[in-house]
Amino acid sequence: MLAGAIDCDVHPTLPGLRALFTYLDDAWRETFVQRGMHELVSNNYPPGAPLSVRPDWRPDVGPPAQLPQLRSHVLDPMQTRAAICNCLYGVQLLFSEDMAAAIARAINDWMARELLDREPRLRASIVVPMQNTELAVDEIERHASDKRFVQVLVLAMGDMPLGRRAYWPIYAAAERHHLPIGIHAGSNYHNPTTPTGWGTYHSEDYINQAQAFQTQLASLVCEGVFRRFPRLRVVLIESGFTWLPACLWRMAKFWRGLRPDVPWVDRSPAEIVREHVRLTLQPLDVPPDQEHLERFWEHVGSDELLLFSTDYPHWQYDGDVPLPSGLPAGLVHKIMIDNPLATYPRLREALQ
């Protein structure tokens, strides 16, 4: 393992709605008390499910992945230089735009005070209320001057495909402030989790995140987001990445056949994605043996796409090494350090 890595996906747990009370104004605080709102944990990661917390990272009592644990489990042993906190609390699940905006505001303030102020190695993604584009932009603007916020966080399954033009002011704000858009695995559960309706099991929902990412890529490319916002970067987080080559081959084929449908897409989707999109490392949905994996890297066709992540505290790997075996040293360095720095301008500014 390489010291000084940049971990692009860790998940400190918000201990509960009550932890946000000091960051809410009186009216919202009173609302939460009046209405008996204690929790807003999403179905994406049931706290007791195997995936949600690795067994040796699961505390005997209390919420997992608090700051001391984050330090002792990953930051210290891995000699991490910086880690990006992606808070997965249930903001996106709500239907009230105002309530979502209030909780997003409180979460971002909570992260700034309780995490970023206390641990200089941490960075954070701005949680935004995607229920309302204007309020999401407000939230980006509110934190834009705090350079410890390095990204804007949205979910892979939302109300509308992310390329849709109603969302473009969010991308304008992100581009203006050098903030990549981080699309994280997860659903707001406003739409069925597959194009054929609701799955039965948690494992289905999680596996099917990869399908959401594929269709989001198609949306971003086909709507022309990267043509309108040429400096915008998108990071797919906890997406898996082995589905990517086949997805690009398919997109390129249909682009050749159906270009008149989207005339503004003036070069191959594969080229656009390789320029604008990055993916985090974990989970490693990789082939079972080394020889297949080596051939797979050839399919990816670029050493710039992957960004190191542990996905702490999710149970994606055992032991101390989150990297696949047999990677050339040069690629390890790119994944762990160079690629994250190239992707996040605010990290580059602070660390280089």
Next chain:
Amino acid sequence: MNEVVSTLSRRNQYAISRMAIADCDLHPAPNSLADLRPYLDDRWWRHLESFGARRRHGCLTGSAYPKGSPGANRRDADPPGGRKPGSNLEFMRAQHLDPNNVQLGILNMISPHPGGVQNPGLSAAMCAAINDWQVVEWTSRDVRLRASVMVPYEQPADAAAEIYRRAGDPNFAQVLLLSRTAEPLGQRRYWPIYEAAVAADLPIGVHAFGYGGAPLTSGGWPSFYIEEMIGHAACCESVITSMVVEGVFERFPALRVILVESGFAWVPAHAWRMDKNWRTIKEENPAVTRLPSEVIRQNIWFTTQPMEEPEDPRHLLDIIEWIGWDRLMFATDYPHWDYDDPTTCLRVSLTEAQRAALFHDNAWRFFVKNRVQDRADDNQ
């Protein structure tokens, strides 16, 4: 006259010199619903004329995602006389079956596939009518062609009845569902269809498209037809997830499923991802006893079209190897616009054995030989 004869004979020689092909995705189409009139009773014909075939989307005719060409057809596939592409057997023979030496053609009726029609009686009646029509107009007129049993898949009991009705009829090679159903296809409400298919020794073909009511992506409705087309692979990945995680193949180990017109390059990565989640799957549903990749390897087959196009075509060979050379079956999608031409679509050199497996033998074994062999075994 001499000129005509010499043209014909040149064409035949050309075809004979070619390897035989099995085409697992041919699309016949009625010229209009009136072609089905003789096979529908008066009550449902009147209903069709009054209300049409209402599905879970807004367009009674046309599409909210207009195709790239009329009817999504090749622009050169119009039969003489102004009929619709795919509606004329003689023209299909002359344009595709004969010159490409197609020896086995699987008919997949998708325009329309009435399996998702909302009115349950109409859905069942139209499926039965199309099944009769396929035999009279197609399979009885060309021994190379086999039909698919159209079923009202949102009413599994009615679907099972239709399967039992066609069981043992050599005109039919598989049961046909569309991929975008109302619920994920692994769910128990659909199991009577699988039970009947196993009993009738018919594989289940799941063809891309359909309207089940859910948005075309898990993140809502996309804007463009190109997104719908790209999204079929993702949709079919979810179909596999559901069927495997629900334990369909533990309950029906002999069930054979073939995914049609969703490509195939995505299959290995999807199997790797499912295996990665094996720990959660078996804890949630202990009925699943085998690794997902093993289940996929044993119970699921794929047609090739629309064949993905890597920048380096050799990468496709890795993918085929990882899926299994015995698991993929060639398909053209004739007469649709994204037709894969058997002479040009695969830009890599194959061994004779690989070519034979992919373009003919796998399908022959899957659709024909297995059934013949099974019946021979039964008789012993």
